[in-house]
Amino acid sequence: MAEDFMNKEVTYDDRYDPKLAPRYSEIATFMRAPLRMDPAGLDIAMVGVPYDGGVTNRPGARHGPREIRNQSSLMRAIHHVTRINPSALCRIADVGDVRFSAVMDNAKVVQEIEAFFDRLVTAGVVPLTAGGDHSITYPIFRSIAKAGPIGMVHIDAHTDTWGEIQGSKFNHGSPFRLAVEDGLLDPNRTIQIGIRGAQNSPEGWEYSRDSGMRVVFIEEFDEIGVDAVIAEARRIVGDGPTYISFDVDGLDPVYAPGTGTPESGGISMREAQKLLRGLGGLNLIGGDVVEVSPPFDQTGNTALVGATLMYEILCLLAEARSNKSKPILQTAL
Numbered sequence: 286m287a288e289d290f291m292n293k294e295v296t297y298d299d300r301y302d303p304k305l306a307p308r309y310s311e312i313a314t315f316m317r318a319p320l321r322m323d324p325a326g327l328d329i330a331m332v333g334v335p336y337d338g339g340v341t342n343r344p345g346a347r348h349g350p351r352e353i354r355n356q357s358s359l360m361r362a363i364h365h366v367t368r369i370n371p372s373a374l375c376r377i378a379d380v381g382d383v384r385f386s387a388v389m390d391n392a393k394v395v396q397e398i399e400a401f402f403d404r405l406v407t408a409g410v411v412p413l414t415a416g417g418d419h420s421i422t423y424p425i426f427r428s429i430a431k432a433g434p435i436g437m438v439h440i441d442a443h444t445d446t447w448g449e450i451q452g453s454k455f456n457h458g459s460p461f462r463l464a465v466e467d468g469l470l471d472p473n474r475t476i477q478i479g480i481r482g483a484q485n486s487p488e489g490w491e492y493s494r495d496s497g498m499r500v501v502f503i504e505e506f507d508e509i510g511v512d513a514v515i516a517e518a519r520r521i522v523g524d525g526p527t528y529i530s531f532d533v534d535g536l537d538p539v540y541a542p543g544t545g546t547p548e549s550g551g552i553s554m555r556e557a558q559k560l561l562r563g564l565g566g567l568n569l570i571g572g573d574v575v576e577v578s579p580p581f582d583q584t585g586n587t588a589l590v591g592a593t594l595m596y597e598i599l600c601l602l603a604e605a606r607s608n609k610s611k612p613i614l615q616t617a618l
């Protein structure tokens with residue numbers, strides 16, 4: 286086999302087969318999945334959204350997708366707890382980054398992210414995204430929630446239900462307020478986990494509470510424990526379509542220092558992994574990992590954490606997708 290690989294004309298996908306080529310080789314893609322420009326025939330598409338024009342403080346999340354791709358080369362196939370092998374269940378590819386024609390123009394950014402995800406949704410593909418700052422989740426919802434409001438499990442230090450900040454409604458503190466106002470997100474099927482940190486106004490906390498979201502502040506998380514939080518998340522989202530949005534600042538900065546608005550005293554990586562694994566079997570339709578900011582990530586660990594969270598969510602999405610009626614592929618791409 287090795288000799289064949291050296292001598293024959295290898296296909297593009299062969300280069301990404303971990304049994305044929307070392308994982309540190311070739312151009313980095315998410316989880317070393319093949320790069321595909323056309324989503325037709327895929328089950329799950331991994332997408333980069335290199336945009337941080339919505340940050341309110343420290344920038345850099347625009348560099349997140351590239352560093353997460355790089356660190357994700359360390360990921361392997363089979364999950365050690367669930368034994369899920371995503372690419373044995375589903376056709377998975379990296380479909381590249383959202384392309385922006387005018388990255389300084391907020392309105393155009395929203396349109397172009399939405400249009401990119403429309404291509405995936407139309408092709409029946411489940412998206413898994415690396416941000417970018419959290420503002421990108423609103424245009425993603427404009428695409429994937431066109432058929433009706435969705436539920437969400439949201440891990441974050443912040444509720445992201447604030448209003449206009451510094452002259453714009455489109456910022457990383459507002460995506461879920463915009464999504465509720467537009468009828469894209471069902472607040473009664475939304476749980477926000479890990480919320481903490483002082484604010485200059487209680488507006489966002491109050492919006493989440495008054496709109497009907499279940500808000501689990503970090504103190505309650507500590508009090509009831511991760512198993513009870515999983516049970517609460519499952520109760521809130523039920524069996525309707527559900528999205529997982531993971532802001533790395535939900536983690537303690539010990540695990541994820543490379544982020545724009547870190548808040549000390551957050552959840553641990555092990556708690557986060559246990560929490561995600563507790564979401565198996567839900568009707569999951571997409572997910573994202575946002576706010577990895579490589580310029581503030583001196584050791585690269587935040588990007589590794591981001592890649593690891595993406596892998597955990599990929600396993601959940603692959604299981605959910607393979608449970609749907611569409612024919613299941615038995616082999617990797």
Ligand code: MN
Binds near residue numbers: 445532
């Ligand atoms: Mn956020």
Ligand code: MN
Binds near residue numbers: 441442443532535546
């Ligand atoms: Mn946050």
